[in-house]
Amino acid sequence: MYTSLGKYQPYNTFIHKMDARVKLVTMIILMVSVFMTYSQNSFMNLTIYAVLFLAFIVISMLAKVSFLSIFRSLAAIWVMIIFVLILNVFFTKPSLPEGVDPAPYIAFSIGALNIYWLSIVNLLYVIARLVLIIMITNIFTSSTKPMEMTNALEWLLWPLGLIRIPIHKFAMAISLALRFIPTLQEETDRIMKAQASRGVDYKQGKFKEKVKALVALIIPLFMSAFTTSGQLADAMEARGYDPNAKRTRYKTNHWGLRDFMGCLFAAAWVAGIVLLCVYQPDIYAFFNVPLPLVK
Amino acid sequence: MSIKLEQVNYTYNPHRPGEKVALRDINLVFQDHCFTALIGRTGSGKSTLIQQLNGLLLPTHGKIIADDYVIDMTLVYKKDGKVDERAMKKKHKVKLQNIKSLRKKVGIVFQFPEYQIFEESVIKDVSYGPKNFGKSEEEAIKQAKEALTLVGIDESYYERSPFELSGGEKRRVAIAGILAMEPDILVLDEPTVGLDAAGEEKLMGLITHLYEQGTSIILATHNMDVVLKYCKRAIVLDHGKIVHDSTPLDLFQNSEYLKSSSLEPPKVFRFALDLIQGGLDLDLSKVKDTKTLANEIIRVKGGNA
């Protein structure tokens, strides 16, 4: 199954060209905004999530990221959603004071089992946050080269350098690992084809055959990964790589209008979050919309 | 067994970034018991073409007929004459029935086949293929032993770990892994790359032997010496298209086809051409390598070889 979720897509939008550090910080801000509670009223929160969802779709479109692929890949998350659903149904009950009639808190009943509004709201929270987080990370990883991503991460973690944590060694390790993901993918593809020519069927076949087929894939993959990493280490040493030396950059970014726009956007977003948290607007209360009771 | 390709096109990553047309309108028949070379510079589509032959890659559109096994991806048109993308998508989604029967007949030895080795002993690894194609344990071992004998790996190696072997030995074990399947057509992707002269000679000797035993051989290579010496037919690919299809002799005589692919006739052949220009009446069809060239010179000069 081919999925492009999260894989760098080499388009040429202004989001692609934006400095990765700006994108990283913006991504973190957007993520925080997904986990905030903006109102005592759960329905108001969910409404805000819906607005976030629309905003993220717009950003996805600007970055030419296919947000539909998210929903296709969400199929894999269904198991988890169902799990959460079951847990919710069995274990959440609003903690009502003695003597209060629970009837208005119940959304519906299946036989003796009462499904409370609270369960439904909780479930919606989980799904909404999951979807939103996946959307943000997807936009970031689809529009940023892995190398730029690690550089941005290294930059963000500079304070750790003050307490003598060798960040650039980690960054080097991470960027090497990222660099070799496509190589490993090609290698996997090659070995799979070679074994398929020897009659391995990776798609059909019994469970036992599939396990054996996996062994026939993984062992050659590891062999080649070890060889490659050994060669790489030699090549790096031969060219004078010293893990303790001070690093310089081959590529330096020149800040442009788009980067300032990105910062501005991030700042505006923070301001928006703060405003929402301070004023805790509740359009439902304002317009007197009757809502089911959640507690 | 023969394989026929009709209007085969192949595109990597269609409609996505990184889209790359690798094969264009390939029409080709590999006759039963052929010894064919696929020639072309790197990136000309040799490996892609090879992978069409046993269904590892399916044509983006086109048709492949391997005896009674048919992979039909011919274009479907709508009433207005445009390609019916929906119908094509559907065609590609249909699972190939019994693809193993095709893969059993068409054995592919990939470039650097030593990467496919994974079992703990040589004999186990070589018998892996036959077992996958439904042979019993004993039969598989028997076929493995025969294949190993063919590639010149003797009994003392059977129980050794294939990972301890030298590079050349590993490659021979890997090739035995395909031979053990007893394919009707043996396809090899650049088999001589990375071998020394002796290793190359040995390997080509083995391939010729298999050919004489009745196996069809298809060989991707840019080693022109090999093409001249061993092959019966040479097909030149350039940018995914067939630009020439003839005997090696015809190909090297009309070397403009090679030039466009930045390839050159073998040195022996060029030397023979120079000799002819210098007035020697050589029979070019007899010139295969230095030895046969020497024989020709002796013949023309009236000596006894």
Ligand SMILES: Nc1ncnc2c1ncn2[C@@H]1O[C@H](COP(=O)(O)OP(=O)(O)O)[C@@H](O)[C@H]1O
């Ligand atoms: N997995 C792949 N994804 C995208 N493009 C590919 C892939 N494999 C090969 N190509 C491209 O297809 C073309 C033909 O490649 P290939 O068949 O490997 O050529 P050859 O074997 O003659 O060197 C090349 O331009 C190559 O870059």
Ligand SMILES: [Mg+2]
């Ligand atoms: Mg190739």
